[in-house]
Amino acid sequence: MLNNEQLEKQLKVLSELKEVGTDDFFYTRLRARMENESGNSAWAFRLKPVWLMTVLLLMLAFNGWMLVANNQTSVTSPVHDAIASLAVQYESNTVVNY
Amino acid sequence: MTEKELIQGLREGDELAFRMLVDQYRNRLYYALLNLLQDATEAEDALQETFIQVYQSIASFREESGLYTWVYRIATRKALERMRKQKSMRRLQSLLPWWMPDEKKSVDAVLLxxxxxxxxxxxxxxxxxxxxxxxxxxxxxxxxxxxxxxxxxxxxxxxxxxxxxxxxxxxxxxxxxxxxxxxxx
Incomplete structure (x- = not known):
């Protein structure tokens, strides 16, 4: 472990540092970013993961509901029943005479 | 342009006032951010975010402190956010080295x-x-x-x-x- 004097000796290097700045094109890059962000801002929130996940979950839920609803329709649909009875009737009434 | 005029110009969305603010503060702020983040790319990104936030929230500046202090406070908050992000990235990297790519190497404060x-x-x-x-x-x-x-x-x-x-x-x-x-x- 260093003592105070040793630490101060090492910290002296900080006074030898010279201030470093950005280059002259910083403002151009900044304006470009600002314009880019303002152009995207209307859609940006829709691209956040939370939004994407919600939309995906809603789509999956809708898909699941459609599958269940379709299954139920195919079992109990009155249209299906009517067609089935018509087919049975048609079969029995069909007499082919040659 | 005095500080009062500069603030007024910024509130009115004057492009010239914004440019003056950027030119006046960019080097001092960049040096502070570079020393805090020790990464040139991160420092530049944080500096851009600082000015964007200044531009967007100048209306909420109540002049309880000087403009310089207020801008500096925004810059240090941006630096802290990035320091936390760096820390959690490092933690994630040590947990999942096969999944997380190596941290990008940028020019650091001493080299610059x-x-x-x-x-x-x-x-x-x-x-x-x-x-x-x-x-x-x-x-x-x-x-x-x-x-x-x-x-x-x-x-x-x-x-x-x-x-x-x-x-x-x-x-x-x-x-x-x-x-x-x-x-x-």
Missing amino acids: NPGLQAERRETANALFRAIKTLPENQRLAFTLIRIQGMDYEEVCKIMGLGVKAVESLMSRAKENLKRKLKPND
Whole structure:
């Protein structure tokens, strides 16, 4: 472990540092970013993961509901029943005479 | 242009006033961000975000402090956000080294600094590495006071703390550095 004097000796290097700045094109890059962000801002929130996940979950839920609803329709649909009875009737009434 | 006129211009969305603000503050802020983040790319990104936030929230500036202090406070908040992000990325990287790509290498503060003699660079590098391991508030106070050369009063305003709290952060930072650094020959 260093003592105070040793630490101060090492910290002296900080006074030898010279201030470093950005280059002259910083403002151009900044304006470009600002314009880019303002152009995207209307859609940006829709691209956040939370939004994407919600939309995906809603789509999956809708898909699941459609599958269940379709299954139920195919079992109990009155249209299906009517067609089935018509087919049975048609079969029995069909007499082919040659 | 006086500070009052500059603030008024910014509130009115005057492009010239914004350009003046950027030109006036960019180098000092960049140097502070570079010393805090020790990465040139991160410092530039944080600086851009600072000016964007200034532009967007100038209407909420109540002039309780000077414009410079207010802008500096935004910049340090951006730096802290990035420091936290860097920390969680490092943690994630150590947990999932196969999944997370290597952290991008950027030019650091010491390499960019033209004032240093070659033989002093090693000392400066060791010092910056040690500063980087300090808890964030100690790192912030130490950087602003010892590297940026700010006085305690300014740092108190920027950090929103009292003098005693900043003094305590500085003394703990020094104790930590004493433990982390090795004596030079």
